[in-house]
Amino acid sequence: MTLQEMTGSAHNFEECMKCTVCTAYCPVVPVNPRYPGPKQAGPDGERLRLKDPEFFDEALKYCLNCKRCEVVCPSGVNVADIIQEARIRYSKSKPKLRDRILASTDFMGTMVRPFAPVVNGVLSLGITKSVMDGVLAVDKHRTFPKYSFEGFESWFKHNAEASQKQYKEKVAYFHGCYVNYNFPQLGKDFVKVMNAMGIGVELLDKEKCCGVAMISNGMSEAARKNALSNSASISKVAASGMRILATSSTCTFTMRDEYPELLKVDNSAWRNSLLLATRFIYEAVSSGRKKLVFRDSYKARIAYHTPCHLEKLGWGIFSTGLIKMIPGVELIPLDSNCCGIAGTYGFKKENYEASQAIGKALFDDIASAGADFVACDCETCKWQIEMSTGNKVLHPITVLAEALDLDLTAEANK
Amino acid sequence: MKFQVIIIGGGLAGLTAGLSLQKKGVSCAIISSGENALHFSSGSFSGECPEEVVPLFAEAGVVLNGDPSKDSWRLTPSGSMQKVRLAFEDVTLYPSEKVKASKVLIANPEGFIDFPTAFIADGLSQQGIPCKVKSFSLPCLKTLRESPSEMRSVGIAKKLDCRINEVAGAIHKLLDGEDLVILPQVFGLTSPEPVRALRDAVPAEISFIGNMPPSVPGIRVQMQLKKAFERAGGTFLMGDTALSTEISEGTVRFIRTKNLDSHILTADNYLLASGSFFSKGLSSTMEKIYEPLFGLDVDYPAERTQWYSENVFAPQPYMAAGVVTDADLHPMKDGKPVTNLFAAGSILAGEKNAGMALTSTFKVVKKIAL
């Protein structure tokens, strides 16, 4: 063992040289004076907490877990992991009813979807919003993502599953709660694109919410249960050599990195089989294994926003790389900024103002980009940007589905 | 993924090379693990500087004071005068080793302890220039002081940048015939506008002097250069680390990174701009100093006892360690040059400063974009 290995510490916290670069880039610090900032909450605080857990500060709940501090740290300290793990280990506060509701994305989806039209109507009523604002502390400025009447899973079973048998090559699709309950169209676009590439789509035996919202709402036990269940379903498919693709950058990041780091769920058997759909497609096309044929008439000026978790994952280049393949597209990369929603964070009344203040730099950048629409791999960024700027936000897979000549692509991949 | 050039390191050397090459139509990717020495910059460049840097930076919105071919002097936070070539626009440069002022006001935001006002005042009085030290307070700084980690340069800049009129008003009240105002570098985090606006609003010359890191002008310049690079079509892999590579027959075959795992990156040419010890471009054990990525030949004193000088204020010999190259800046591995790899910046053996980093960078750019 080398000297360096012997002095290693959990999440590298001993490597911190106290430069405060992390605090300089943390989006919460300038908008919330109660938040001590990543250096203080992370490596500095950890030193104290190791002495005595009483030093735990409940203000750590203001951390968005956006991971920006980790991306910029010159010493490779996993600042956000230190903070999140401290919350899991030491926090004594129990999640409120509101937090549990916001975090239970799949439970909520199953419950309300059969009544989707009614629920959407009710959720958009001013009076409901005021009641939620008052009773549940869900900010009234928020437009709730609409619940869709038929979920993606059900649509898939009735309309797509049978025809997938014709493809020799197959991938499994982790659709995530958002595609299932709120926006099945993205899942449909994914199936369309895959099929055009000559690839069939399967769903997992059992898919549960990845758990990201539970982690950030202090429900790590519940998150771990979901993680174990997903890990079992994914292992099965991965063992057969199949890739598991996801369209949500946050689900992908959570399952690849938060499962082992925070929830202590070993995913080494399948971590490398789980990919973001854009990475899979980019690699298939750039290696010459698959072909994409685009429509001549497709023209767009697209601003691309890299979500925080995708920035941390480091895979934004695959999404922008794919969009750049479309001949009629002009791509404007937006500056690296947090949109401020951070999953369920921005829905909470006490965070609304901070959330909008954090997002301002991004909103201004979008306004000056003069694009036809924004592209982004994250569903919650989409809500935030659409609500705050009035710009339309499309997932890169949807952009592909619209730009591709599906018949010619299918022909080229025969 | 394939590029014409892959640059390892997104500091001053890597970003300048990337921006310059990308503008010449050469497709580049920069891999940058964490932030770099610019975040700790004094705001000025020592050492001989190449002329090309001035127009290149100007296009990215970065104005440089000074003359790349002539020495100037700046007042340092320790009160002494330092010979430099260029500086960010925040820093005032003088043609000789003397500050030009008849009476100076040193103004510091109340409660900011990272700015050594007493040293600066001492230095000025040694030059025979009368000065006074005053602090100013604004209501917004009071909330900042509630959180100890926030009373740092960047936290202050985030508050003051949108309140330049208030700051100017506060300084105005302190002015009593001074013709120079010295302030810490706590202005202009995302754009140089606040620096310019404050200069316009105060009826005296203003010089912004370095303080304890992080460096506000350094962060701003890093962001401006990165943005210009990306808008020119460059790919910036932020927070990723080049982990391994393969060199065979004297050429680099590919780079593997932490985030991209099995997805290898390839290029016609590679540039190693990974900095010195501070940025992990160089590493050491008890026995040796080494370059961790490619295992290149490194120049350093053979005996460990010669790595250090006992006088802590003297230059430390280990600081000059770096990779050995041929005349074209191809690094050597096992005594032979690696022909599609270049090295620039403070990874090179010898004196480390911004001028040397930029000079080696432009030399490489010319070789690659022949």
Ligand SMILES: Cc1cc2nc3c(=O)[nH]c(=O)nc-3n(C[C@H](O)[C@H](O)[C@H](O)COP(=O)(O)OP(=O)(O)OC[C@H]3O[C@@H](n4cnc5c(N)ncnc54)[C@H](O)[C@@H]3O)c2cc1C
């Ligand atoms: C704290 C400090 C302050 C300084 N201040 C000044 C000053 O005020 N004026 C002056 O003239 N000079 C100063 N210098 C000297 C400095 O070395 C040069 O000015 C110049 O900034 C060096 O630039 P660089 O790009 O070569 O290296 P760096 O700025 O060190 O950048 C190297 C980059 O490479 C990255 N990197 C390293 N290994 C890998 C890898 N395997 N994969 C991916 N990325 C990697 C690092 O994360 C870092 O971002 C300072 C140096 C230090 C350390």
Ligand code: SF4
């Ligand atoms: S950026 Fe990294 S090294 Fe610097 S204070 Fe934060 S955790 Fe410590």
Ligand code: SF4
């Ligand atoms: S994860 Fe984001 S919000 Fe939390 S400390 Fe780091 S930068 Fe700040």
